[in-house]
Amino acid sequence: MARLSKNTKEALSKFDIEKEYNLDEAAKIVKDITFTKFDASIDVSVRLGVDPRKATEMVRGTVALPNGVGKDVKVLVLCTPDKEAEAKEAGADHVGLDEFIDKIKEGWTDIDVIITMPSVMGKVGALGRVLGPRGLMPNPKSGTVTMDIGKAVKEIKAGKIDFKVDKFGIIHTTIGRASFEADKIAENANELLQTILKLKPTSAKGTYMKSICLSSTMSPGVKIESKSLAV
Numbered sequence: 001m002a003r004l005s006k007n008t009k010e011a012l013s014k015f016d017i018e019k020e021y022n023l024d025e026a027a028k029i030v031k032d033i034t035f036t037k038f039d040a041s042i043d044v045s046v047r048l049g050v051d052p053r054k055a056t057e058m059v060r061g062t063v064a065l066p067n068g069v070g071k072d073v074k075v076l077v078l079c080t081p082d083k084e085a086e087a088k089e090a091g092a093d094h095v096g097l098d099e100f101i102d103k104i105k106e107g108w109t110d111i112d113v114i115i116t117m118p119s120v121m122g123k124v125g126a127l128g129r130v131l132g133p134r135g136l137m138p139n140p141k142s143g144t145v146t147m148d149i150g151k152a153v154k155e156i157k158a159g160k161i162d163f164k165v166d167k168f169g170i171i172h173t174t175i176g177r178a179s180f181e182a183d184k185i186a187e188n189a190n191e192l193l194q195t196i197l198k199l200k201p202t203s204a205k206g207t208y209m210k211s212i213c214l215s216s217t218m219s220p221g222v223k224i225e226s227k228s229l230a231v
Contacts, residue, residue, distance in 0.1 A: 007035040011220050022228035026214045027185040029222050031178060039070070040178040040217035044189050046171045046196060047211045049204060056203045059171065060164040062142050063195040067184040068159035070177030075156055076100060078116040078124055078138075083149050087115075090153035097123070104130055111136065115144045115152045163192070171196060178216050189214060193229055 011033035015021075021029065034040050050057040076094040077087035078101065087095045094100060094111065097120060104127050114131065116124050116138045124131075124138060131137040138144040142162035146152050163173045175188040193212065200208050213221035 008220065011035070015222060017220060018223075020223045020225035022225055023186040023190055023214075024182070026222045026224050027182040027189070030185070030214050030216050030219060031182055033219050033222075034178045034216040035219075036178070036217055038217075040219070041070075041174045042176040042178060042180065042185050042188075042214070042216050043172060043174050044192055045213045045215070045221070046193070046209060048165055048169050048171065048196075049207045049210050050165060050169055050201060052165050052167055052169055054203070057201045058165065059196065059199050059201065060141055060162070061195055061199050062160055062162045063192050064155060065159040065161060065175060065188045066191055067176065067180065067188050069161060069174060070180060073113055073156055074111045075153055076111040076114045077149060077153065078114060078120055079149055080117070080120065083117060086150045087153060090150040091157050092153045101127065109134055109136065113144065113156050114138050115146070115149060115156070117147055117149065118145055121145060161192075163196075185214075189224075190229060197229070 014033050015029045048059060050059060052058055074093045077092040078097050079087060084095050101123055114136050128137060143152055161173060163171050165171050175192055176185050209226045212224040212226055214224055215221040
């Protein structure tokens with residue numbers, strides 16, 4: 001059995017790892033048990049009672065976090081020349097098409113989100129093997145394939161994130177930073193969880209949200225009581 005570090009032992013002494021807390025309590029605990037020297041990410045993991053292998057039970061969506069994600073999201077816009085000015089004015093970090101497609105083919109992926117337009121998806125689709133495993137492939141459902149390039153860039157920069165259940169039935173995503181006030185962490189987490197609740201598939205049977213966990217980089221997870229979620 002692996003030995004627990006000093007920080008882990010201290011963290012585990014500050015809360016009951018088996019108890020479920022409300023969001024406000026969990027946010028305060030996670031801040032209290034985060035000992036990293038850098039501004040750790042705050043993550044939410046939700047285990048859902050769905051079968052992702054069934055198309056009718058695939059849970060995927062987007063949410064605009066009220067307090068942002070606490071980091072500068074690098075946005076690449078792949079578009080035709082007539083849309084470049086719109087993308088740049090909205091705050092995109094990189095704008096272009098063929099030159100960036102070539103860079104990505106060569107292995108460049110120093111971006112967080114790619115936004116494109118329907119007319120160039122034929123070219124972007126060829127990058128699936130590179131972008132797919134990294135979660136960077138644009139998708140209409142996440143609002144990253146659109147003609148309204150400027151609006152999409154502004155939303156992403158303001159804190160809009162997309163999420164998707166994995167093959168194990170779990171949604172895992174970052175909703176903030178340890179430097180956030182506890183109430184801001186709780187607000188972001190609640191916004192995400194409420195969105196996931198609204199996306200419950202009609203074919204899903206039994207308990208929908210089986211477990212919810214809030215954690216920071218390298219911290220133990222704090223269980224959240226689903227009944228405590230604000231409506």
